Amino acid sequence: MIDNVYFWSVVALLAIGTLLIRFSVIAFSNRFEITDRHREVFSYIPAAIIPAIVVPMVFFHKGNLDWLAGKERLFVVVLAAAVCWFTRNMLATIVFGLVTLYLLTHIF
Amino acid sequence: MLPVMTGVIPFGAVMGTAAHEAGLSVWHSTWMNVLVFAGASQLAAVDLMTKNVSLLVVVATGLVINLRFILYSAAFSPFAREAGWGTKLLSAYMLTDQSYAVMSANEAHFRNKQDALTFYFGSCVCMAIAWHLSVLAGFYFGNFSPRDWALDYAVPLSFVVLVIPTLKTWKHRAVAVCSGVFGILFRDLPLNVGLLVAAFCAMAVALLLMRLAGLTKSVRGAR
Numbered sequence: 001m002i003d004n005v006y007f008w009s010v011v012a013l014l015a016i017g018t019l020l021i022r023f024s025v026i027a028f029s030n031r032f033e034i035t036d037r038h039r040e041v042f043s044y045i046p047a048a049i050i051p052a053i054v055v056p057m058v059f060f061h062k063g064n065l066d067w068l069a070g071k072e073r074l075f076v077v078v079l080a081a082a083v084c085w086f087t088r089n090m091l092a093t094i095v096f097g098l099v100t101l102y103l104l105t106h107i108f
Numbered sequence: 109m110l111p112v113m114t115g116v117i118p119f120g121a122v123m124g125t126a127a128h129e130a131g132l133s134v135w136h137s138t139w140m141n142v143l144v145f146a147g148a149s150q151l152a153a154v155d156l157m158t159k160n161v162s163l164l165v166v167v168a169t170g171l172v173i174n175l176r177f178i179l180y181s182a183a184f185s186p187f188a189r190e191a192g193w194g195t196k197l198l199s200a201y202m203l204t205d206q207s208y209a210v211m212s213a214n215e216a217h218f219r220n221k222q223d224a225l226t227f228y229f230g231s232c233v234c235m236a237i238a239w240h241l242s243v244l245a246g247f248y249f250g251n252f253s254p255r256d257w258a259l260d261y262a263v264p265l266s267f268v269v270l271v272i273p274t275l276k277t278w279k280h281r282a283v284a285v286c287s288g289v290f291g292i293l294f295r296d297l298p299l300n301v302g303l304l305v306a307a308f309c310a311m312a313v314a315l316l317l318m319r320l321a322g323l324t325k326s327v328r329g330a331r
Contacts, residue, residue, distance in 0.1 A: 015143035029185035044314035052306035055288035
């Protein structure tokens with residue numbers, strides 16, 4: 001059971017912090033120019049954070065397929081990344097990933 | 109809009125299920141959803157809270173996950189430049205991965221800034237409705253898909269969809285690879301600070317690469 005005070009403290013701090021992050025550049029957009037260098041630094045943020053979330057999530061997942069050493073989620077995420085790279089289509093990528101995982105784990 | 113929603117709905121269902129399984133009431137879950145309004149960080153925070161991780165680490169992890177909103181804030185700022193503080197604050201609150209994706213996909217179609225803002229708020233409201241409803245559905249019906257469908261797999265997939273389009277240069281790709289490797293290496297760090305450390309190291313790699321690329325450019329220029 002999550003303690004009430006603990007929960008609300010997390011939610012309050014996370015809510016305020018997240019809003020400040022979202023507001024950061026918008027708030028000062030008419031005060032100073034965002035240079036190309038700023039933009040370049042910002043452009044690395046998703047690449048620096050998202051793989052650190054996703055890769056361990058799929059890498060350490062214990063699956064059922066012996067021939068993939070239980071790493072079918074890792075295998076499918078690599079395929080889905082390729083689909084996303086070539087199609088640039090969100091719907092296609094997510095559907096492809098879910099369907100491929102289903103087929104792999106239930107039919108083969 | 110539709111392709112974006114397909115990412116939101118399973119994600120919301122997973123979030124609702126996680127909140128329910130963590131023993132949160134629908135009241136707690138909904139307030140968290142409305143106040144924080146950032147699924148990935150909420151999912152991580154709920155997970156860490158069930159492990160009773162220290163307050164500071166839970167909040168810091170959630171905020172690091174949400175640092176990507178700086179990029180979205182920068183991308184959106186030209187549209188909100190002349191708007192009032194209320195509009196600015198509301199548009200900031202509504203910034204999500206999906207609204208960013210929708211805006212950058214439709215950038216060419218806007219006739220003026222007012223047009224863009226109207227489109228933005230319209231799409232954000234649709235997104236918010238889909239999000240809140242799918243979290244509620246997840247909360248009450250658990251994983252409402254057939255049991256053998258691994259709906260939770262939609263979470264890593266939706267992250268893949270977010271990161272791939274940002275890997276425009278070899279430097280971005282290198283940073284992404286480093287981030288993934290750091291994520292694995294630092295997973296077992298004490299206090300669950302693995303993600304924090306991995307993200308900061310990957311960002312350091314990015315700054316280093318920028319500097320190196322800048323140096324080689326100036327060396328070439330001097331010749």
